[in-house]
Amino acid sequence: MKKSIGDSNFIEKSMAYSSITNSKMIRAGIIVASGRINKNIHYDSLLTLATAVELIHTYSLIHDDLPSMDDDDFRRGKQSSHIKFGEANAILTGDALQALAYEVICDDTKLNSDNKIEAIKLISNACGKNGMVLGQHLDIESESKDLNIKDIDNIYSLKTGRLIECSVMLGQINNNDDKIKKILYSFGKKIGLAFQITDDILEATSDQNTLGKNNNSDLKNNKSTYIKVTGLKEAKSKSHELSFSAIKSLDELKMTETNMLIELAKYISYREK
Amino acid sequence: MKKSIGDSNFIEKSMAYSSITNSKMIRAGIIVASGRINKNIHYDSLLTLATAVELIHTYSLIHDDLPSMDDDDFRRGKQSSHIKFGEANAILTGDALQALAYEVICDDTKLNSDNKIEAIKLISNACGKNGMVLGQHLDIESESKDLNIKDIDNIYSLKTGRLIECSVMLGQINNNDDKIKKILYSFGKKIGLAFQITDDILEATSDQNTLGKNNNSDLKNNKSTYIKVTGLKEAKSKSHELSFSAIKSLDELKMTETNMLIELAKYISYREK
Numbered sequence: 074m075k076k077s078i079g080d081s082n083f084i085e086k087s088m089a090y091s092s093i094t095n096s097k098m099i100r101a102g103i104i105v106a107s108g109r110i111n112k113n114i115h116y117d118s119l120l121t122l123a124t125a126v127e128l129i130h131t132y133s134l135i136h137d138d139l140p141s142m143d144d145d146d147f148r149r150g151k152q153s154s155h156i157k158f159g160e161a162n163a164i165l166t167g168d169a170l171q172a173l174a175y176e177v178i179c180d181d182t183k184l185n186s187d188n189k190i191e192a193i194k195l196i197s198n199a200c201g202k203n204g205m206v207l208g209q210h211l212d213i214e215s216e217s218k219d220l221n222i223k224d225i226d227n228i229y230s231l232k233t234g235r236l237i238e239c240s241v242m243l244g245q246i247n248n249n250d251d252k253i254k255k256i257l258y259s260f261g262k263k264i265g266l267a268f269q270i271t272d273d274i275l276e277a278t279s280d281q282n283t284l285g286k287n288n289n290s291d292l293k294n295n296k297s298t299y300i301k302v303t304g305l306k307e308a309k310s311k312s313h314e315l316s317f318s319a320i321k322s323l324d325e326l327k328m329t330e331t332n333m334l335i336e337l338a339k340y341i342s343y344r345e346k
Numbered sequence: 347m348k349k350s351i352g353d354s355n356f357i358e359k360s361m362a363y364s365s366i367t368n369s370k371m372i373r374a375g376i377i378v379a380s381g382r383i384n385k386n387i388h389y390d391s392l393l394t395l396a397t398a399v400e401l402i403h404t405y406s407l408i409h410d411d412l413p414s415m416d417d418d419d420f421r422r423g424k425q426s427s428h429i430k431f432g433e434a435n436a437i438l439t440g441d442a443l444q445a446l447a448y449e450v451i452c453d454d455t456k457l458n459s460d461n462k463i464e465a466i467k468l469i470s471n472a473c474g475k476n477g478m479v480l481g482q483h484l485d486i487e488s489e490s491k492d493l494n495i496k497d498i499d500n501i502y503s504l505k506t507g508r509l510i511e512c513s514v515m516l517g518q519i520n521n522n523d524d525k526i527k528k529i530l531y532s533f534g535k536k537i538g539l540a541f542q543i544t545d546d547i548l549e550a551t552s553d554q555n556t557l558g559k560n561n562n563s564d565l566k567n568n569k570s571t572y573i574k575v576t577g578l579k580e581a582k583s584k585s586h587e588l589s590f591s592a593i594k595s596l597d598e599l600k601m602t603e604t605n606m607l608i609e610l611a612k613y614i615s616y617r618e619k
Contacts, residue, residue: 172474186459201445214352
């Protein structure tokens with residue numbers, strides 16, 4: 074029976090609406106793929122970390138879509154959270170998703186506390202004031218300004234790249250091999266940037282039905298994008314170069330278990346949605 | 347020199363604007379006061395936990411003040427974050443404050459990882475979908491509805507009480523004495539509710555200059571408050587009863603170190619701002 078003061082499960086429902094839905098789950102895939110070359114983490118814990126990062130990513134999409142931000146009313150093939158549930162609830166839903174991300178890591182049964190703290194530190198650092206949030210701020214501030222490629226690289230690396238790098242590194246929790254970590258960090262930086270450039274390309278060349286989100290958002294908000302500065306051909310070639318270079322850098326590891334990361338790096342740059 | 351794409355320190359500045367300012371720091375005080383009866387935690391770590399909770403509390407104030415929520419333009423004696431920095435930046439600032447709360451706990455140098463996870467679990471649980479966020483949702487949903495006292499108690503316990511209870515329990519991190527913890531948990535629940543009832547009383551009887559925040563917010567948003575349902579006299583007496591009962595429950599501990607908690611419980615109920 075619904076309580077007179079409102080539905081106690083409303084926030085859980087709105088969290089599920091945006092997170093358990095049609096999503097590529099790229100960040101989750103990266104964590105699992107990275108974890109394949111780490112003998113010191115249980116598969117169940119990779120899924121915990123994948124869940125945490127997808128919750129963070131979903132919170133960021135809900136907040137980015139708000140009218141005061143990018144004002145997008147369509148996401149993951151359906152109405153954005155604020156269209157469906159109202160603006161206040163969308164903000165609260167994002168807030169609760171962020172808290173839940175840390176809670177699910179605390180509740181993992183196979184990571185030890187040192188590993189959990191390592192993971193929480195990676196995520197909170199990647200998504201906060203020196204990472205994703207700063208990138209989103211700079212992105213909004215850049216509206217109607219003419220940016221050069223260096224500025225755009227910086228924004229993309231912060232708003233999108235940091236959480237993707239972080240996903241690669243989360244697969245390496247409890248691995249003390251610094252050489253592997255260094256190579257994977259650089260791999261993560263490259264595919265992070267490639268991912269966002271490909272997003273630009275798709276926004277310019279695909280349609281709302283295929284993408285499941287508005288494909289005129291950057292244009293509407295008068296944002297500087299890779300395509301606007303370099304043209305479509307250059308942007309494609311930059312994304313492919315980054316993906317190729319990321320894949321090449323894995324050669325040094327001489328491990329067949331990198332195959333899933335290689336497939337993901339290709340997908341990130343050559344995907345069609 | 348300011349970068350062309352915007353100020354990389356902007357988000358840090360807006361975080362500081364709302365958090366390093368005129369605040370009662372009640373939650374921080376509660377953590378330190380509770381920690382006085384816990385021999386197993388270093389004072390520096392109490393300050394870490396106090397910082398984390400004040401960052402969470404500040405993020406919640408910034409988001410609660412937004413136009414789509416309580417729409418309050420004055421907070422802590424100055425313009426609310428969204429008035430000062432715009433709505434998008436206020437949302438982002440709150441998001442970054444939440445992330446930073448977890449990050450500062452990870453960076454503490456005296457707690458071990460088990461203790462840190464215990465703290466992060468307490469906080470993420472208290473502020474998320476089953477705690478503060480749910481309370482804020484129910485609070486907004488309750489606008490223009492006539493609630494009974496049971497409903498109001500529930501909303502107050504969630505939106506305000508949970509983080510105050512959590513603050514009491516954070517002072518007990520690394521303490522394995524379940525008897526002490528049980529008593530303090532009940533103490534925390536009582537002062538949490540007393541705190542919010544006193545907030546109602548002050549909003550009705552004080553002024554904006556004294557409070558440092560709008561004192562017509564509940565009226566404007568047509569919210570059911572204690573005073574609206576029970577009248578001012580009853581509300582005061584309920585707050586004092588809760589505070590008295592909380593203090594009384596500490597007797598069983600027979601510890602002089604509870605003195606700071608007793609003073610805080612009195613202050614919470616008898617404060618004038």
